[in-house]
Amino acid sequence: MLTNFKQKAKQLKSNLIVLYLSYSDPRVKWYAKLFVLCVVAYAFSPIDLIPDFIPILGYVDDLILVPLGIYLALKMIPREVIEGNRARAQELQSRPKNWFTAALFILIWVLAGVWISMYVYKNWVLR
The missing domain is CATH 1.20.5 (Single alpha-helices involved in coiled-coils or other helix-helix interfaces)
Structure with missing residues (x-):
């Protein structure tokens, strides 16, 4: 279970890098760029919609909202942009x-x- 969680976390981090790289691509529509900007900023922001100290609900945004935002942002971006940036993201993560x-x-x-x-x-x- 722990290895599955680590794998999901690594995939989430990789997708955030893909979104960050896709933001500057001219083939991405303006509304997709705006949504990507909001998702990436929220994912890296220390401020949550629901504070983490609230039992159970505090982690809802981290476990549901961020992955849902990443999923929707990836759906808004053209497939060829995602594939190209996915290769760049893997290259960036593999550098020493x-x-x-x-x-x-x-x-x-x-x-x-x-x-x-x-x-x-x-x-x-x-x-």
């Missing part, structure tokens, strides 16, 4: 990750946090 760059960004954020903490401690706590 640049862990050095990720580590560099994390290091910069940690150093900034330490610097701000020291500044606040020296200027407000020690007074």
Whole structure:
């Protein structure tokens, strides 16, 4: 069951990348682009229609609305656009990750946090 869930999550992520790539294609109609923009923005947004802390209903949007939006958006886009962008999405997902760059960004954020903490401690706590 866990492997099936992981496979579905990977497919959902792949479809979001396909939608993102399809947005800039001139063969996609304006209303489909608008719907794709709304679906991708909602999928990546930290704000939900139904907050997650509400029991059971909180996850309805994540489990039903987002996949339904992706399904409908894929139906609005021409098949040849989807196939071309599906190949591009697989290529993007298979590229090696640049862990050095990720580590560099994390290091910069940690150093900034330490610097701000020291500044606040020296200027407000020690007074």
